[in-house]
Amino acid sequence: MTRNLTQIEAVPDLPVIRITREFDAPRERVFRAWTDPELFARWVGPRSIDTAIETWDARTGGAWRYTGRRDSDAFAMGFWGSFHEVRPPERLVQTFSFDGAPDGVSLETMLFEELPGGRSRIVATSVVESVEIRDQIIASGMESGVVEGYEALDELLAEKS
Template identity: 55%
Template sequence: MTTSDTAADYSTLKLDVPEGVQTVSITRDFAATPDKVFRAHVDPELFVKWCGPDSITNTIREWDARTGGRWSYIASDDRGEYGFFGSFHELRENERIVQTFTYEGFPDGVNLEILTLTDLGDGRTRLTSTSIFDSVESRDGMVASGMEHGIVEGYNKLDTLLNEA
């Protein structure tokens, strides 16, 4: 994992964690149309299948995927349960998701996530996501927790899910 101003390339994932800045940016291309990628992010039955590392099982507590709606889920593994919650600030179908994200273990740390889907043509989509943390220290703590691992495995599962659809 790099924490420099240079983006790291993990297979088809680009993760940028600039030194001294409270953001993480992700870029990932998918062999699926924007509507399919969008749906996988807002449909709770699909979301639980791909979000997070392979060792995680997700359970939805609340899911109201609309502008102004809320979401909440539990991620479980052999070490315990981890709760997450937030609100959908804006859903622009097949184009953009703006939401807050909070880990219950650190309730003072609210992130703003901006996800944009770009139609690359030929049935492909570029996902670009920027997470803005409340501080550089919060961002660094999330990165140190294994965030990269979960993103890579999650998006690999999303690839599989999208290819099955």
């Protein structure tokens, strides 16, 4: 198995965050892990957080909502949005908001690229309202959640299907 590194980039002078990550699995399996609620709940976010899916309609025009909980300190945070476009296995466009900033929304586009040898790459681009909000998101510690989540996704994808 290849050691895959998560690249998180704040695009200079734009309110954009770009995340790039390769996986040792075909893009169809990676796409399914993003759109199947049972699989998504198993890998998203930091390892210290358990995810409960409340609404999940992974189709163009559908909606989603989940809550991340940590029992050790009664932490809970809700996230929600809509699926703008679901085009298996190559493209997923959605909005993303969280309860802590209900007026904030990002538009996220995930491109699922096929690579040689049964591997794949995700390029996720998030557009937010301002460069200041982009910088707040990056400073919030989102990197650890993204990296730990993708490591958990690696483990999920390594399981026999």
